[in-house]
Amino acid sequence: xxxxxxxxxxxxxxxxxxLTINCxxxxxxxxxxxxxxxxxxxxxxxxxxxxxxxxxxxxxxxEATYRKETTSFHxxxxxVQVSDSAVYFCALSESYTGANSKLTFGKGxxxxxxx
Amino acid sequence: xxxxxxxxxxxxxKTGQSMTLLCAQDMxxxxxxxxxxxxxxxxxxxxxxxGEGTTAKGEVPDGYNVSRLKKQNFLLGLExxxxxxxxxxxxASRDPRGSQxxxxxxGTRLSIL
Numbered sequence: 001x002x003x004x005x006x007x008x009x010x011x012x013x014x015x016x017x018x019l020t021i022n023c024x025x026x027x028x029x030x031x032x033x034x035x036x037x038x039x040x041x042x043x044x045x046x047x048x049x050x051x052x053x054x055x056x057x058x059x060x061x062x063e064a065t066y067r068k069e070t071t072s073f074h075x076x077x078x079x080v081q082v083s084d085s086a087v088y089f090c091a092l093s094e095s096y097t098g099a100n101s102k103l104t105f106g107k108g109x110x111x112x113x114x115x
Numbered sequence: 116x117x118x119x120x121x122x123x124x125x126x127x128x129k130t131g132q133s134m135t136l137l138c139a140q141d142m143x144x145x146x147x148x149x150x151x152x153x154x155x156x157x158x159x160x161x162x163x164x165x166g167e168g169t170t171a172k173g174e175v176p177d178g179y180n181v182s183r184l185k186k187q188n189f190l191l192g193l194e195x196x197x198x199x200x201x202x203x204x205x206x207a208s209r210d211p212r213g214s215q216x217x218x219x220x221x222g223t224r225l226s227i228l
Contacts, residue, residue, distance in 0.1 A: 034216070043119070043205055043219030044158075089157065101146065101209065102173070103217060107157040 002027045002104045004090050009109035013080055021075040021109055023064075023090035031092040033057075033066050033073040034103070038087040047075075047088070082113045117141050121206050121220035128196045128227050136191040136223050138206030146209040147189040148173075148217065149181060151202040158205065164189055165211070196227045 007022040025031065032051045036044040048057030053068035064075045073090060090106040119140045128134055138147065145166050150158040160173030164183040178200060180192045189208075193200060203224050207217040 041221070043221045044207075044217075045219070046216035049216065101211065102148075102160055102163065103158075105157040105159075107155055 002031070002092060002094060004092055004104055004106035006088075006090050006106035006109050010112060011109060012112045012114065014114050015082055016079045017113075019075070019077040019080045019084075019111070021088055021090075021111070023073045023075065023106060025071050025073065025090075025092050027071075027092055027094060029094050031094050033064070034091045034093070035062070035064055035073070035075050036089040036091060036105075038089065038108070040086070044089060080111075080113045082115055085111055085113045087111070119206055119208055119218050119220035121204075121223050123223060124221070125224045126226070128193075128225070130196060130198060130227060132196050133192070133194050134196065134225075135193075136204055136206075136225075138189045138191070138208075138220060139187055140189075140206075140208040140218070141187065142208060142210070142218065143186070144208035144218070145186070145211050147183065148207040148209075149179070149189065149191045150205045150207065151175065151200075152205060152222070153202050161191065161204075198227045201225060201227045 003026045005024050034049045035047040037047045038044045048059045050057040050066035056065045062077045087108045089108045091103045122137045148163040149161040159175045162181040164170045167186040170181045182190045203222045206220045209217045
């Protein structure tokens with residue numbers, strides 16, 4: 001079955017540091033890939049997405065590139081801010097526009113950014 | 116601009132009690148989902164619905180029932196609560212057309228004593 005593996009956390013960085021959060025996946029078809037962010041006390045919000053190989057999703061300074069050859073979708077940001085402290089989830093969907101577009105989530109990783 | 120609204124936000128139950136969690140969305144979405152979030156487990160799909168009057172089992176459906184009598188509402192029921200159902204529950208909805216994301220509510224924190 002489908003699965004998403006995220007690097008172990010938590011991660012603590014200083015403000016303005018470079019961020020990489022690794023995500024690899026296993027899927028039987030051609031999935032769409034997502035990063036969701038969860039701020040304290042809130043639900044998940046879509047951060048970015050990519051629907052086919054070599055696509056780059058970007059939002060709020062975050063980027064991730066869909067790498068089919070390495071089955072990866074690593075999240076990066078060049079300079080993190082305290083406000084980026086949150087839990088980050090990598091997810092995939094096998095049939096994004098299909099009748100049962102379910103998401104398979106990784107376990108999430110907590111990012112804390114120090115001033 | 117409510118989006119997805121979950122009620123209640125917090126609840127404490129005793130083992131064996133029953134309750135219903137309500138999810139309401141005002142975006143006219145066809146698809147709705149119930150997840151639970153547990154430490155170190157990510158989000159796991161409990162049940163979902165692809166339209167009014169339809170429901171289907173997700174990854175962890177045991178001990179839960181759902182109903183989708185109206186398009187905008189998706190109810191999650193616990194008939195006989197167990198401590199293993201202590202969790203944070205999230206509802207989500209989605210427009211099935213094109214590349215649309217799931218929209219999540221803010222969650223319901225449920226404790227079973």
